[in-house]
Amino acid sequence: MRIRYFAWVRERVGRAEEEVQPTTPIATVADLADWLATRGPGYEAAFADRNRLRVAVNQDQADFTAHIAANDEIAFFPPMTGG
Amino acid sequence: MTVRIQSEDFDIAAELAALFAGRDDMGAIVTFSGLVRGGDVTAMTLEHYPGMTEKALQKIEAEANARWPLKATLILHRVGRLLPGERIVLVAAASQTRHAAFEAASFLMDYLKTDAPFWKNEEHADGTSAWVDARKADSSAKARWR
Numbered sequence A: 001m002r003i004r005y006f007a008w009v010r011e012r013v014g015r016a017e018e019e020v021q022p023t024t025p026i027a028t029v030a031d032l033a034d035w036l037a038t039r040g041p042g043y044e045a046a047f048a049d050r051n052r053l054r055v056a057v058n059q060d061q062a063d064f065t066a067h068i069a070a071n072d073e074i075a076f077f078p079p080m081t082g083g
Numbered sequence B: 001m002t003v004r005i006q007s008e009d010f011d012i013a014a015e016l017a018a019l020f021a022g023r024d025d026m027g028a029i030v031t032f033s034g035l036v037r038g039g040d041v042t043a044m045t046l047e048h049y050p051g052m053t054e055k056a057l058q059k060i061e062a063e064a065n066a067r068w069p070l071k072a073t074l075i076l077h078r079v080g081r082l083l084p085g086e087r088i089v090l091v092a093a094a095s096q097t098r099h100a101a102f103e104a105a106s107f108l109m110d111y112l113k114t115d116a117p118f119w120k121n122e123e124h125a126d127g128t129s130a131w132v133d134a135r136k137a138d139s140s141a142k143a144r145w146r
Helices: A007-013 A029-039 A041-046 B012-020 B052-067 B098-115 B136-143
Strands: A002-005 A017-019 A054-057 A060-062 A073-077 B002-006 B028-035 B041-048 B070-078 B080-082 B087-095 B118-124 B129-131
Touching: A002 A007, A007 A041, A007 A073, A029 A041, A029 A073, A060 B052, B002 B052, B012 B028, B012 B070, B012 B087, B028 B098, B041 B070, B052 B070, B052 B098, B070 B098, B087 B098, B098 B136
Parallel strands: A002 A073, B002 B070
Antiparallel strands: A002 A017, A054 A060, A054 A073, B028 B087, B041 B080, B041 B118, B070 B087, B118 B129
16 A cells, blocks of 8 residues: 655654555555554654544545555545645 | 646746637636735745646536636646745636636635645744644635535
8 A cells, every 4th residue: 555645744754655564454544544543653643633634545535434455545634725 | 728736937928828829719717826925924835746636626627617618727836935925826717708707717716725735834934834724714615616
């Protein structure tokens, strides 16, 4: 699974992207977020408040209930502020 | 329909001239340009999600074209570090008559604010910097189009 992070999520996690092979069964974005949050204090801080996070699966907006598979690209970021 | 993301500045007149070059089917064109506001902000850095940004903007553009009889649309957005007074975004909607053009330009901006993966980080005079929070006013501006 390819994971990407943007804005303060990227800063807290300490990287912009990574390839991961979760050690627990992952069916949804929520499962992935649960697992990522266990990977260290930076991850824990990034995933502490899910109401402040937005998600994309394969570069389309999605939510935490979305089903994901091994070849998907999943991104976590704050609400968007363009314009 | 054109979507472009770039770090370089753009020339509004040149962009518009390119939009209606060789066309005589447009009676109205409405443009919006956004600039970096100064005051407490000394610089602003725009981050985006390459790939998804283009995809999201094309979706917004397609939605505008489905709602109004548009002859052309343009969304041009800059990324990277910008200073107060610099141009950030240019949106244009062209139609046969003005109402569709005004509404579509407004729609494009309201959706761009909430649905395109851009994030702003502001630098302040005291040396601190902070990510800009999404504004409630922006999501209610978008909600009026439902």
